[in-house]
Amino acid sequence: MTVTRGFPDTEFRARVARLQTALTQAGRTALLLTTEPEVRYVTGFLTRFWESPTRPWFVVLPVTGDPIAVIPNIGAHLMSQTWLDDIRTWRSPDYDDDGTGLLADTLAEVTAPGDRIGVPSGGETHLRMPLADWDRLRTALPDRDFTDDADILRQARIVKSPAEIDKIRAACAVADRAFDRVPEIARVGTPLDEVFRRFQMLCLEEGADWVPYLAGGLGQGGYGDVISPATQAPLAPGDILMLDTGLVRDGYYCDFDRNFAIGPATDAVTKAHARLIDATQAGFASARPGVTAADLFHVMDRIVTGGAGGSDTGRLGHGVGSQLTEPPSLIPDDHTPLAPGMVLALEPGIDMGGGRIMVHEENIVITDTGAEWLSTPQSGPIRKIAP
Amino acid sequence: MTVTRGFPDTEFRARVARLQTALTQAGRTALLLTTEPEVRYVTGFLTRFWESPTRPWFVVLPVTGDPIAVIPNIGAHLMSQTWLDDIRTWRSPDYDDDGTGLLADTLAEVTAPGDRIGVPSGGETHLRMPLADWDRLRTALPDRDFTDDADILRQARIVKSPAEIDKIRAACAVADRAFDRVPEIARVGTPLDEVFRRFQMLCLEEGADWVPYLAGGLGQGGYGDVISPATQAPLAPGDILMLDTGLVRDGYYCDFDRNFAIGPATDAVTKAHARLIDATQAGFASARPGVTAADLFHVMDRIVTGGAGGSDTGRLGHGVGSQLTEPPSLIPDDHTPLAPGMVLALEPGIDMGGGRIMVHEENIVITDTGAEWLSTPQSGPIRKIAP
Numbered sequence: 134m135t136v137t138r139g140f141p142d143t144e145f146r147a148r149v150a151r152l153q154t155a156l157t158q159a160g161r162t163a164l165l166l167t168t169e170p171e172v173r174y175v176t177g178f179l180t181r182f183w184e185s186p187t188r189p190w191f192v193v194l195p196v197t198g199d200p201i202a203v204i205p206n207i208g209a210h211l212m213s214q215t216w217l218d219d220i221r222t223w224r225s226p227d228y229d230d231d232g233t234g235l236l237a238d239t240l241a242e243v244t245a246p247g248d249r250i251g252v253p254s255g256g257e258t259h260l261r262m263p264l265a266d267w268d269r270l271r272t273a274l275p276d277r278d279f280t281d282d283a284d285i286l287r288q289a290r291i292v293k294s295p296a297e298i299d300k301i302r303a304a305c306a307v308a309d310r311a312f313d314r315v316p317e318i319a320r321v322g323t324p325l326d327e328v329f330r331r332f333q334m335l336c337l338e339e340g341a342d343w344v345p346y347l348a349g350g351l352g353q354g355g356y357g358d359v360i361s362p363a364t365q366a367p368l369a370p371g372d373i374l375m376l377d378t379g380l381v382r383d384g385y386y387c388d389f390d391r392n393f394a395i396g397p398a399t400d401a402v403t404k405a406h407a408r409l410i411d412a413t414q415a416g417f418a419s420a421r422p423g424v425t426a427a428d429l430f431h432v433m434d435r436i437v438t439g440g441a442g443g444s445d446t447g448r449l450g451h452g453v454g455s456q457l458t459e460p461p462s463l464i465p466d467d468h469t470p471l472a473p474g475m476v477l478a479l480e481p482g483i484d485m486g487g488g489r490i491m492v493h494e495e496n497i498v499i500t501d502t503g504a505e506w507l508s509t510p511q512s513g514p515i516r517k518i519a520p
Numbered sequence: 521m522t523v524t525r526g527f528p529d530t531e532f533r534a535r536v537a538r539l540q541t542a543l544t545q546a547g548r549t550a551l552l553l554t555t556e557p558e559v560r561y562v563t564g565f566l567t568r569f570w571e572s573p574t575r576p577w578f579v580v581l582p583v584t585g586d587p588i589a590v591i592p593n594i595g596a597h598l599m600s601q602t603w604l605d606d607i608r609t610w611r612s613p614d615y616d617d618d619g620t621g622l623l624a625d626t627l628a629e630v631t632a633p634g635d636r637i638g639v640p641s642g643g644e645t646h647l648r649m650p651l652a653d654w655d656r657l658r659t660a661l662p663d664r665d666f667t668d669d670a671d672i673l674r675q676a677r678i679v680k681s682p683a684e685i686d687k688i689r690a691a692c693a694v695a696d697r698a699f700d701r702v703p704e705i706a707r708v709g710t711p712l713d714e715v716f717r718r719f720q721m722l723c724l725e726e727g728a729d730w731v732p733y734l735a736g737g738l739g740q741g742g743y744g745d746v747i748s749p750a751t752q753a754p755l756a757p758g759d760i761l762m763l764d765t766g767l768v769r770d771g772y773y774c775d776f777d778r779n780f781a782i783g784p785a786t787d788a789v790t791k792a793h794a795r796l797i798d799a800t801q802a803g804f805a806s807a808r809p810g811v812t813a814a815d816l817f818h819v820m821d822r823i824v825t826g827g828a829g830g831s832d833t834g835r836l837g838h839g840v841g842s843q844l845t846e847p848p849s850l851i852p853d854d855h856t857p858l859a860p861g862m863v864l865a866l867e868p869g870i871d872m873g874g875g876r877i878m879v880h881e882e883n884i885v886i887t888d889t890g891a892e893w894l895s896t897p898q899s900g901p902i903r904k905i906a907p
Binding site for chain 2: 348363
């Protein structure tokens with residue numbers, strides 16, 4: 134790994150040291166990780182092969198010592214290029230025992246009877262192994278206490294290192310350039326699915342490694358939702374086109390959107406867009422250490438709904454990092470205090486009536502004294518695409 | 521939904537009828553589904569929003585009646601465009617109850633005390649909800665028996681309908697065209713990450729909706745593995761370049777690769793490539809209803825290893841469909857009898873020595889009397905890229 138791609142080993146050693154301190158404080162003897170972002174966080178193991186659901190992958194982090202990878206042998210070559218030394222493999226898929234035995238042996242080695250083994254169990258987590266194997270694992274180690282991870286991983290990952298922030302900034306810059314080029318690919322009559330396809334090509338041409346997320350909306354004076362794939366509907370005058378991308382560069386995401394008016398914008402659209410920009414700017418101006426995620430919600434919600442308490446998307450922003458969306462959530466119930474190094478999407482939305490909405494989104498990072506933009510913030514009126 | 525995109529409702533009604541027959545036979549009163557391919561299989565709900573891990577999504581399929589979606593309200597608009605009528609939503613994320621209560625109520629409504637609720641639990645599955653919520657759900661319904669789904673979903677999904685096969689064929693055709701254009705983007709000196717980026721652009725230009733998977737390898741006379749992301753290494757004479765893509769068109773994947781010799785190929789490479797083609801052709805010639813996944817493994821393994829029992833990738837092929845890889849696995853222990861409508865990747869690999877391998881891959885569908893190619897099968901010598 135070079136400095137420009139991936140991280141130096143010191144990055145991972147610092148992460149592991151923080152996790153191990155937290156494990157000690159929480160009374161856990163080991164951490165069991167099974168998902169892509171969890172495994173990558175402690176190892177640096179970066180592959181799109183997680184797209185294949187066939188094989189389980191495990192990392193065991195003991196309270197002292199280095200992490201241990203317990204993985205299918207198809208991954209041994211790539212894992213050996215990370216900083217890990219202890220890589221244990223089996224030939225997967227194995228219908229008799231798809232790694233559960235090897236994992237149980239590893240956990241038995243680094244824990245003692247009565248010890249607690251932390252497994253991420255709270256919001257935004259899941260266990261990436263078959264439920265039947267999860268039962269087998271606990272049966273194989275009846276005297277170990279498999280419990281939650283006391284949110285250790287969430288708390289560690291929520292604050293990004295300077296090197297992580299650089300990667301997110303680079304991803305944002307790629308999307309910035311791609312959004313600037315949307316008028317090249319979107320014209321009246323262009324089918325929406327062609328816009329989606331060409332926009333992904335722009336993202337790649339501008340430097341994305343891959344484009345795992347693109348959603349958007351298209352409709353007269355607003356769109357129905359922000360999670361839909363493309364229809365074949367052609368762009369028409371009066372439409373609002375919204376593109377929302379989560380592209381990846383060196384393992385890190387950006388997540389922000391842009392709205393475009395096809396032809397002249399109605400007064401309602403112009404005003405709504407201005408209000409979304411205002412809300413985002415107000416969120417940015419309020420963002421600093423000690424302010425909470427809920428505070429940011431209320432600052433923006435006062436502008437977009439007059440303080441009604443938000444909209445159907447359920448939140449007005451979220452964390453961004455090695456996943457498209459991460460904690461915290463900008464909702465009234467999230468009292469996470471912002472801290473330097475947290476990267477956030479500010480994502481206010483407005484109900485346009487008639488089942489239509491408009492959503493605007495920017496990415497920021499919390500600094501010691503306030504916040505910095507990671508995306509180039511939009512200002513002024515909604516961008517127009519000449520009919 | 522039109523006939524060219526998505527499916528008519530009859531497709532989903534047929535799927536549900538088959539699942540409900542199987543539920544009855546297995547003594548389950550309902551099925552609980554939590555992952556993207558499971559939810560999409562019964563509803564047609566297609567979105568890239570699953571990339572966000574924040575919110576859980578549920579579908580309950582009772583043993584009689586239509587499926588019920590229990591989902592975050594951000595998805596209500598898109599789900600309302602599927603064939604489902606019963607869509608129950610909550611505002612997510614909710615830190616007090618992120619849908620577990622609504623799900624418990626729904627399950628209580630369609631089952632009786634003592635009933636068994638099937639949850640996919642076997643190989644290649646996982647439960648996409650926080651473990652803590654899974655515990656809450658079972659605590660909320662102490663008199664229901666949450667158990668495995670008796671592999672009902674695996675058995676239903678493993679056989680593709682004619683409409684599904686058409687979509688996979690279309691995805692394969694896109695990749696075929698993109699692979700034909702590789703010489704446009706790969707030359708001596710081109711960095712591998714630039715090849716990856718440009719190849720994804722070709723896939724999109726040729727009709728991919730998105731490109732969730734691209735891996736590959738590059739090395740003198742072979743490569744180290746088949747799951748790595750791109751390095752910045754420039755293509756050099758004597759290198760073998762392998763690109764393996766799983767692109768999506770209308771929700772369905774292809775999954776096959778191509779090898780290219782940069783400059784003249786060595787004798788070892790020429791022979792290995794010919795052996796991989798022979799193995800794939802032999803697998804294809806043997807593929808017909810009643811032959812097992814293990815049989816196909818042995819037919820190919822005899823050619824690539826002389827019958828040694830395979831290589832470190834662990835298998836010589838697998839199913840393909842709404843996921844990049846699906847059951848069955850072409851391994852000695854998978855005795856699944858092939859049946860018309862099964863779509864497979866044949867993926868033999870050869871150990872080139874010195875930690876290098878070569879892998880070739882094609883996609884086929886089992887017919888009533890044999891098999892048909894879905895990718896355009898490669899024949900003749902390895903493709904060369906002039907230095």
